[in-house]
Amino acid sequence: MAVIEISGLAKRYGERVVLDGVSLSVESGEIFGILGPNGAGKTTTVECVAGLRVPDAGRVSVLGLDPRTQRDAVRRALGVQLQESQLPDKLKVWEALDLYASFYERPADPAALLRDLGLDGHRRTAYAKLSGGLKQRLSIALALIGDPKVAILDELTTGLDPHARRETWRLVSAVRDRGVTVLLVTHFMDEAERLCDRVAVIDRGRVVALDTPGGLVESVPTAANLEDAFVALTTEGNVS
Numbered sequence: 001m002a003v004i005e006i007s008g009l010a011k012r013y014g015e016r017v018v019l020d021g022v023s024l025s026v027e028s029g030e031i032f033g034i035l036g037p038n039g040a041g042k043t044t045t046v047e048c049v050a051g052l053r054v055p056d057a058g059r060v061s062v063l064g065l066d067p068r069t070q071r072d073a074v075r076r077a078l079g080v081q082l083q084e085s086q087l088p089d090k091l092k093v094w095e096a097l098d099l100y101a102s103f104y105e106r107p108a109d110p111a112a113l114l115r116d117l118g119l120d121g122h123r124r125t126a127y128a129k130l131s132g133g134l135k136q137r138l139s140i141a142l143a144l145i146g147d148p149k150v151a152i153l154d155e156l157t158t159g160l161d162p163h164a165r166r167e168t169w170r171l172v173s174a175v176r177d178r179g180v181t182v183l184l185v186t187h188f189m190d191e192a193e194r195l196c197d198r199v200a201v202i203d204r205g206r207v208v209a210l211d212t213p214g215g216l217v218e219s220v221p222t223a224a225n226l227e228d229a230f231v232a233l234t235t236e237g238n239v240s
């Protein structure tokens with residue numbers, strides 16, 4: 001069953017075409033990756049899914065709901081962790097979870113989330129005092145506090161050291177094992193290879209390839225790995 005369906009999504013800012021007919025669907029229970037060069041339109045795509053941006057054309061459906069007209073219902077079904085989320089410096093970990101939990105009628109259990117994400121020992125730590133890895137764990141916890149069926153994670157491991165990245169990958173797999181469908185925007189080929197069941201490669205606002213990581217490599221005869229395939233499938237300098 002498709003949990004997210006996107007068809008013919010188009011978006012422009014002034015003269016600049018950012019999305020040029022993006023179509024893809026994400027199946028229930030999968031970790032679906034979106035890869036693409038800087039400025040390719042990845043974040044714009046997931047923001048349209050979350051109802052945070054209004055496309056100029058095309059359709060988005062999340063669990064059968066339209067993010068444009070059923071925004072509140074979509075918000076309840078989705079957990080969103082966007083790039084560089086920033087919280088007030090003095091906000092403590094438990095306060096952040098409590099605050100976000102108050103946005104939902106039926107939130108997940110904050111204590112269980114803190115435990116599952118290894119944040120139990122940092123309940124009283126202020127946001128500014130958290131390491132990069134702990135901030136990411138908190139942002140995952142906040143994306144899950146509404147007990148969502150679908151989680152959108154955008155550049156989750158950017159800026160993390162290799163240990164923290166691997167720990168975060170483990171957490172994302174655990175999230176999926178709880179039955180949550182994950183839409184993951186990433187720049188990292190190893191992350192896509194390790195985590196994603198399928199990957200859409202977006203280049204200049206179009207889906208140029210969509211397959212399993214292994215299938216993408218096989219689709220490019222000269223490619224020895226996903227990075228080779230990515231370079232062959234995409235163009236440099238999507239940012240104008």
Ligand SMILES: Nc1ncnc2c1ncn2[C@@H]1O[C@H](COP(=O)(O)OP(=O)(O)OP(=O)(O)O)[C@@H](O)[C@H]1O
Binds near residue numbers: 038044240
């Ligand atoms: N509000 C806006 N006004 C004008 N241009 C915008 C706006 N938001 C995004 N853009 C432009 O749209 C293009 C696509 O942006 P988007 O953030 O979707 O790309 P991305 O693939 O997520 O890039 P990155 O990998 O660098 O995060 C970029 O060139 C960006 O500068």
